[in-house]
Amino acid sequence: GIPVAQKFGARDYVTMRRYVSVSLKLAAVMSVAVAIVTSLLCGFILRSMRTPENIFEGAYLYLLITFIGVPCTFFYNLLSSIIRALGDSKTPFWFLLFSTILNIVLDLFCILTLGWGVAGAAIATVFSQGLSALLCYIYMYRKFDILKTEPADRRFRGDLVRQLLYIGIPMGLQFSITAIGSIMLQSANNALGTACVAAFTAAMRIKMFVMCPLDSLGMAMATYSGQNYGAGKPDRIWMGIKSATLMMTVYVIAIGVLMWGLAEKFALLFISPDETEIIDDTALFLHINTSFFFLLGMLSILRYTIQGAGYTRLAMFSGVSEMVARVLVSLIAVPLWGFWGVCFGDPTAWLFANLFLVPAFIYVYRRLQRIVVKEGRVVANS
Incomplete structure (x- = not known):
């Protein structure tokens, strides 16, 4: 979001579009990697935190599902930050509000109706975040014409990757x-x-x-x-x-x-x-x-x-x-x-x-x- 905001302020829209394209590719790779590593280390993390045994199983289920859903969190935060960087802070809020209400409804459905307990709460959260990310993506490319890319903008550029990583x-x-x-x-x-x-x-x-x-x-x-x-x-x-x-x-x-x-x-x-x-x-x-x-x-x-x-x-x-x-x-x-x-x-x-x-x-x-x-x-x- 920061380099996108900087290039937007400088009216350098070509570099801005390239930053957006590269960041989406980076997010896909990094979020999947984080999801895999944290899912495998879930039990170790909880034991390191001295989680009491009587709540360990529920904590493990919730954390595991949340970790598997890391890409949903990743992309919602990335896409909403890009939209805010372009001067629109209201739309990410409305998507988040929709996601929150959906999360509450799904919590009640998964826990009370389906009887999934703690796992149901985690599934509801991940699904809601994923849907918010999808809505942000659709809105972003329909709303902002300056984000519409040419083939040259979608190339993977090492210099922009280094800059994003330098900041990120x-x-x-x-x-x-x-x-x-x-x-x-x-x-x-x-x-x-x-x-x-x-x-x-x-x-x-x-x-x-x-x-x-x-x-x-x-x-x-x-x-x-x-x-x-x-x-x-x-x-x-x-x-x-x-x-x-x-x-x-x-x-x-x-x-x-x-x-x-x-x-x-x-x-x-x-x-x-x-x-x-x-x-x-x-x-x-x-x-x-x-x-x-x-x-x-x-x-x-x-x-x-x-x-x-x-x-x-x-x-x-x-x-x-x-x-x-x-x-x-x-x-x-x-x-x-x-x-x-x-x-x-x-x-x-x-x-x-x-x-x-x-x-x-x-x-x-x-x-x-x-x-x-x-x-x-x-x-x-x-």
Whole structure:
């Protein structure tokens, strides 16, 4: 999505089409490879995370089906990012909304009607994502005439592959490194028993939902930053940072107030009312995490802005900072303070990441200003 946004902003549509064509080929190869490797390692992964035996079989089935469906996830994210890079952020949302509603309906059908249990939930998710990816593909080529390719555009080009990998591999490593820290934290929490596992799982579901606007702001800044980098307008990137920060602050305050007042009610979406200990732990996790959402919001805005400008290696090191923080919490705080330590795992990671990202953004922004002056491009403030 980043090189497509950059070339779209620079009006270099030929190279943009070639990036799209090469990325689709790369995604096909890489997603199948990831699906095969992770499916074979599914049991090893769960045992490494010290998954309790009484939920191991269900976790294995869910994870295996999800891994087999990795190409569906791959292509939805790729195609929706391309559509957003071309300035259309609404259509991927509508496809995602349709996929979510379909997922809910299929969950009910597969679990309650067919009796497939956990496997049914995974099948519903994979099918919904796959259908969303197909819809994105059809829409993309029907809507955007500038994506219609000539035979020369569809050739496999090694130079574009190298550029995509130069941008993509650090981003992939960043997410992988961040995930390693999360797995460490999950593993430490698993050792506390099934009650803590249930509370952590429910709280994470709710947290992932309420942090979606922060992720969306970040993704918007990646596209916005890439387009304005391509157009040679770094001042507009700074304007976007300020606008995104204002929107993020308003949302963080609102969701913080909501969670402090209604966290227990949200927990009841996943937990039986008689499981009072689990409900209390879920609410504790949500109270602590949402209190530090400003750090998460700044992390999303700054990291994705840096990525959009093409400095993905710097963004990767912020992932290293997150991983280090989560590992320290897992090894030190959780053994000392139990579930309280788990609750502070993510906020600590967000703090560590921002300590790196703030000076990194200052460095990137100053470089962008020098590059624009050097290349003689006009910087617009409109």
